[in-house]
Amino acid sequence: MSEILQYIHKDGLFHRMHPGTKIFLILVIGVLTILTLDIPLLCLILLAVLLLALAGKVLREVLQQMALILAMSVIFILITLITMPEGEVLGYLIPGGFLPVTTGALYAGVLLTLRFAILIISFQVFVITTQPRDLVNTLEKAGVPIDYNLMFLIALRFIPTLQIEAKRIHEAQLARGYAPGTGFVGRIRSVAPVMVPLVSNALSRATVLGLTIDMRGYRTRARTPFREERMNLLDRAVIVILATVLVAFLAGTILPHFGYALG
Known part of the structure; x- marks a missing residue:
């Protein structure tokens, strides 16, 4: 079993991408995940992240850590069921009318679980497909x-x-x-x-x-990177697509709320 967040050397599509492109991809996934309240859309994002892991040839390593994600998901759902008794009662965790399972709590638990899974898996795919030195050099160039x-x-x-x-x-x-x-x-x-x-x-x-x-x-003294990564045509195309998706999503979710508030 592979270790958590350990770089895995392979020749996958995600390995060949520039670290800056992958950072932007993770940021876009994070924004979409946090701002989305639609469970089917979150399921599509999770499927897209798993397809990215498949394209990067690290799907097996990601699935090996699913036990931890599933355990945390169960904990999240239980916490929301206990602390959010809102909505229609579907049943009870304890027979006799104790700890009701409501639609609001179940929705919030599933929403939190999907967000957690997407963020953890996407970050794991990013880390295990990126050389640490390339990541540090990219962050330093970005001004960090x-x-x-x-x-x-x-x-x-x-x-x-x-x-x-x-x-x-x-x-x-x-x-x-x-x-x-x-x-x-x-x-x-x-x-x-x-x-x-x-x-x-x-x-x-x-x-x-x-x-x-x-x-x-x-x-x-000043540091000189041993190998300098440069963006290719694929990186630029991915950045343009991601920027388009992000702008379209923000325009469809945030702008209507501003228009409603101003109206």
Whole structure:
């Protein structure tokens, strides 16, 4: 199973696109997802994101992380069902009239779930198909300070590293005879023995990384990228299409509200 947010080297369509084009694509998807209140349209956006993963040859890696997305989706739906008792009552979570399931809460839960899935999957596709150095160089050219680029890059790099480290710690404890039990309770009991050494190792890695950055002369001279990415005809065509879709969507959703308010 591939690690979360780990770059995967392949020759897919998404890999060959310029990082700036992919950043603009993710921003457009985010705007469409956040401003859309139509569930069928969100389903179409989710399908389009999955097709992007297929075109980028990373659909299998994306589907491997679906268990986490499904678990979070169930939690979101339960929270909305408990905290938003609005609309027509369809049934009850607990027999006897406790915790009603309403149409408003169910709609809000599905809406939140689809938004969460789209944003997570699209960001994952973006990260696992983009070289970190190309991403940092693009952000720096866009005017983002190098300190923020460095923090973002380190955060992305540490996520799969900590995932691998947690797996190794858990396997080492099982090899020494630790038995947290099975089922949901066993999973909860196994978290604390893993978190303590994991946090300790993460702090040690952070200290070593800080010393390494200082030893390599960070901020002492100008940086020159080893390989400079340039936009091709495909990138320009994608940007034009995305800009057209975004303008059309905003014109169809926001402008009518302004006209109604002014009228």
